[in-house]
Amino acid sequence: MxxxxxxxxxxxxxxxxxxxxxxxxxxxxxxxxxxxxxxxxxxxxxxxxxxxxxxxxxxxxxxxxxxxxxxxxxxxxxxxxxxxxxxxxxxxxxxxxxxxxxxxAELQTLGLRDDNQSTALPAAAGQHVAPSPDSSGATHVVxxxxxxxxxxxxxxxxxxxxxxxxxxxxxxxxxxxxxxxxxxxxxxxxxVNAQQWAELKASFEKERERADAVRRDLAVMAEERHALQQLRGQDAVLAADSRRELQELKEQLGRERQRNRAASAVHQKAEQSQSSKSGEPIGMASLAPSHGASSLGSLPVRAAAVQANTYRLRGVPNVVDAATLSLQGRTIHLFGVQADGDAGSANELTKYLDGREVDCEPAGPTDVYRCQVDRMDLSLVVLFNGGGRAAPDAPPGLTLAADRARSARVGVWSK
Incomplete structure (x- = not known):
């Protein structure tokens, strides 16, 4: 050991x-x-x-x-x-x-100083030690x-x-x-623990910064969501108002059509009664020698004009402007619509038609037509979306549609 x-x-x-x-x-x-x-x-x-x-x-x-x-x-x-x-x-x-x-080597590493005070070593093993006399001179026995x-x-x-x-x-x-x-x-x-603690602390700081950023993003998203909800509510209100106004315009347009038909019927009856009184057809009134020939001579002209414009047009038109179409080689003007010269309105009308056919019937003596797309009055659509202005002779229904576009500041009224 x-x-x-x-x-x-x-x-x-x-x-x-x-x-x-x-x-x-x-x-x-x-x-x-x-x-x-x-x-x-x-x-x-x-x-x-x-x-x-x-x-x-x-x-x-x-x-x-x-x-x-x-x-x-x-x-x-x-x-x-x-x-x-x-x-x-x-x-x-x-x-x-x-x-x-x-x-x-190990003793030398102790760094002991040599102070000349070393103790004398005892006699080696097996060496005979002579008996030494004491102070009295006696010799010790073995x-x-x-x-x-x-x-x-x-x-x-x-x-x-x-x-x-x-x-x-x-x-x-x-x-x-x-x-x-x-x-x-x-x-x-x-x-190692100190290093891990430092790394955990740095990671915690990064996660806290990310959490703060996420909270800020959530706050912004909440504000945007609230704003979108408000806009959606406003859009719903506007859509309801638009549907209600459009329904009112349709009803007014129907009433205007009924009044126009009634007026046309009354006018035809008046012409027939006048023809029966004169005893001659309307086309022959210009041949009667009388002093009122000038006033009666205008009737054949009106009849001829009406007869010329009673031709219905149907097909896919080309849009000239928001109030003018080109159909079957003829240029027709939409009833009650006055173009504003805005090319954007013409482009919007082209997109709206999208290659669909229009059904047009005469509505005046000079190439003025009332056109429909899928049984929807095209003049009403143009004025309701601000594609043009209401003509001075436009009926109240079309005028009301133009007023709605002006109040909503859409189309030509947005400038």
Whole structure:
């Protein structure tokens, strides 16, 4: 076990563990009974102490201890003995490592100064130690086998204590290395945790900024949604108003048509009654020699004009402007509509017709027609969407449609 021990410096050699390693005071207390045993042995064999003091170092140590005991300095004597025990323990530990190649390098790393106070080494093992005379000049006798056995037992006990200390030192060294590794691991873990904390904090800041941006976007979207709802409500109201106004215009247009038909019927009856009174056809009125020939001569002209315009037109027209169409080689004007000269209105009318056929019937003496698209009055559609202005002779229904477009500021009224 001692051969596996590694000397790591003065700090490792001087460690003390509260688990197994005994401190100086414990060592002193444990050594006292042994000392008493040995002392008692010395009392039984007076020559044992003389045999132990067989070197200059031991004689000097015994002399110093004698002076301390004679002066009553027991504590200093105990301290002196403790130092000696520590030195002896250290020597026993180094004895096992003496032939280790790394021992010299490890001793040199201690940085010990050469103060010329080295202790003289004891005699080598197997070297004969000559008996030294004491102060009286007497020569010590050679120890007996029993005394040598007792000394060997004492040495074995010290060797066992040194081995126990070596094992404890190895255990403490392993614990120290484990604690150092654990501390390094904790330091690395703390660094990793700090880095992760910084990354988490940065990520949290980014997420908070994204959340703020999302909240702002949601607020903007809520405002836009509210505005769209308001516009939708307004559009619904306008659509309802438009449908109601369009229905009213249709009703007024129907009433106007009925009145026009009634007026036409009354006019025809009046002409027939006038013809029956004159006793001649309308076409022949111009041949009667009378002073009212000029006034009656206009009737054939009106009849001829009406007869010329009674021709109905049907087909896909070309849009000239918002109030004028070209159909079957003829240029016709929409009834009650006055063009404003806006090319955009003509384009809108072209898109509205989208290649559909129109059905036109005469509505005046000069190529004025009332046209329909899918049974919808085209003049009413143009005026309702602001494609033109109402003509001075437009009926109230068309005038009302033009007024609606002007109030809504659409088409030509948007400028």
């Amino acid at each position: 001692a051969e596996n021990q590694t000397l790591t410096g003065e700090s490792n050699l001087g460690l003390r563990s509260r688990s197994n390693i005994q401190d100086l005071r414990t060592t002193e207390r444990d050594s006292k009974p042994v000392s008493r045993t040995e002392t008692s042995g010395v009392g039984n064999a007076p020559n044992v102490l003389h045999l132990l003091v067989n070197s200059p170092e031991r004689r000097q140590f015994a002399k110093d201890l004698e002076h301390l005991l004679r002066d009553g300095k027991i504590e200093e004597a105990e301290s002196h003995l403790s130092k000696a025990i520590n030195v002896a323990t250290f020597a026993i530990l180094l004895q096992d490592q003496l032939r280790t190649p790394s021992l010299l 120890p007996t086998s029993d005394e040598l056995a007792e000394l060997k037992a004492a040495r074995d006990r010290e060797q066992q204590r040194a081995d126990a200390l070596s094992r404890d030192l190895a255990t403490v060294t392993e614990e120290l290395h484990a604690l150092q590794a654990l501390r390094a691991q904790e330091a690395a873990s703390a660094a």
